[in-house]
Amino acid sequence: MMNSNRKAQSTNSKKMRPKNLNLFTIRMPINALVSILHRVTGCALFLALPLLLVTFQLSISSASKFQLVQDLMHSPLAKLILLGLAWSFFHHFFAGIRHLAMDVHWATTLIKARYTSKMVFVLGGLATLLLAISWVF
Amino acid sequence: MLLSLLTKRYPGMRAWLTQRLTGLLMAIYSVVLLARVMVLTPGSYDDWLAFSQPWWWRLATWFFWLSLSSHAWLGVRDVLKDYVPNVKIRMVLLKLVVLALWVYLVWITLLLCNL
Numbered sequence: 001m002m003n004s005n006r007k008a009q010s011t012n013s014k015k016m017r018p019k020n021l022n023l024f025t026i027r028m029p030i031n032a033l034v035s036i037l038h039r040v041t042g043c044a045l046f047l048a049l050p051l052l053l054v055t056f057q058l059s060i061s062s063a064s065k066f067q068l069v070q071d072l073m074h075s076p077l078a079k080l081i082l083l084g085l086a087w088s089f090f091h092h093f094f095a096g097i098r099h100l101a102m103d104v105h106w107a108t109t110l111i112k113a114r115y116t117s118k119m120v121f122v123l124g125g126l127a128t129l130l131l132a133i134s135w136v137f
Numbered sequence: 138m139l140l141s142l143l144t145k146r147y148p149g150m151r152a153w154l155t156q157r158l159t160g161l162l163m164a165i166y167s168v169v170l171l172a173r174v175m176v177l178t179p180g181s182y183d184d185w186l187a188f189s190q191p192w193w194w195r196l197a198t199w200f201f202w203l204s205l206s207s208h209a210w211l212g213v214r215d216v217l218k219d220y221v222p223n224v225k226i227r228m229v230l231l232k233l234v235v236l237a238l239w240v241y242l243v244w245i246t247l248l249l250c251n252l
Contacts, residue, residue, distance in 0.1 A: 042212045049209075049237075053244055059185060060252060066182040093167065096160050103157060 030117040038095040041088035048085050086131050091124040156211045159204035166201040186252075195249045202245045206238045 028036065058065045072078055098116050102108055107116050142150040179188040189195070213234050221227040 039212075039216055042209075043216060046209045046213055046234075049205075049241055053241060053248075056245075057248055060189060060248070063182040066185060089167075093164060097164065100157060100161065 029114075030121075031113050034095050034098070034117045034120050037091055038099075041092040041095075044085065044088045045092060048088075083128060083132055087124060087128040090127040091120065094120040094123045094127075152211050155207055159208040162204045163201055163208065166197060166204075169197070190252055195252060199246065199249055202242060206242050210234065210238055 055069055059069045060066075073082065098107075098120055101116070102113070107113060139154070141147075142154050144151065173188065173194075177184070177188055179185045189198075214231060217227050217230050217234070221230060
């Protein structure tokens with residue numbers, strides 16, 4: 001009796017349970033944002049691998065091809081892609097280091113985790129900015 | 138003790154630890170790469186060859202790519218498991234990822250050997 005009651009209750013609550021996975025209506029805390037961007041940037045970097053290989057192959061094949069790569073890299077579109085990938089790399093890099101730190105139980109309280117999340121964004125942005133200033137422009 | 142987690146007896150721990158060790162390795166390589174670029178500032182084709190050609194650098198680059206292959210596999214596998222609910226489509230995508238990573242590994246190996 002009690003068992004069936006509980007069963008009924010659980011199916012009932014399953015039906016009633018609100019389901020909201022719409023990413024555009026969920027307000028993400030900063031830690032969640034770092035986490036999801038760690039995934040997004042990882043995927044972006046994975047998708048960029050063939051581009052990296054082609055560029056490397058061209059750059060080492062001959063002096064004229066090396067020049068071609070240099071010229072291509074100075075087009076506005078290439079700069080945009082490069083900066084996007086550079087930011088992806090830096091975010092993934094710093095968020096990964098944050099992950100490693102937490103794996104050894106460093107900065108695992110909520111306040112510290114929020115602080116390191118902010119650091120990831122600051123350092124990622126700063127590194128991209130430095131690269132943009134020193135190389136792309 | 139830590140390394141026993143890398144055996145097939147603990148597949149979950151193995152994946153977890155592999156992802157972290159490869160990540161750490163790639164992070165170190167990236168820092169060395171950045172330092173070398175800043176110190177040597179390869180601007181011409183000859184500079185670039187001199188930068189890339191040392192045997193130890195090519196070896197390091199190859200190990201970097203090996204790490205990248207398993208790191209990317211574990212990461213993309215998790216993402217596909219989470220976001221592609223259709224098992225058939227997911228299987229196809231997973232196989233494509235494996236194929237791509239193998240092609241990239243052979244590709245970079247050939248490039249580094251012929252450098």
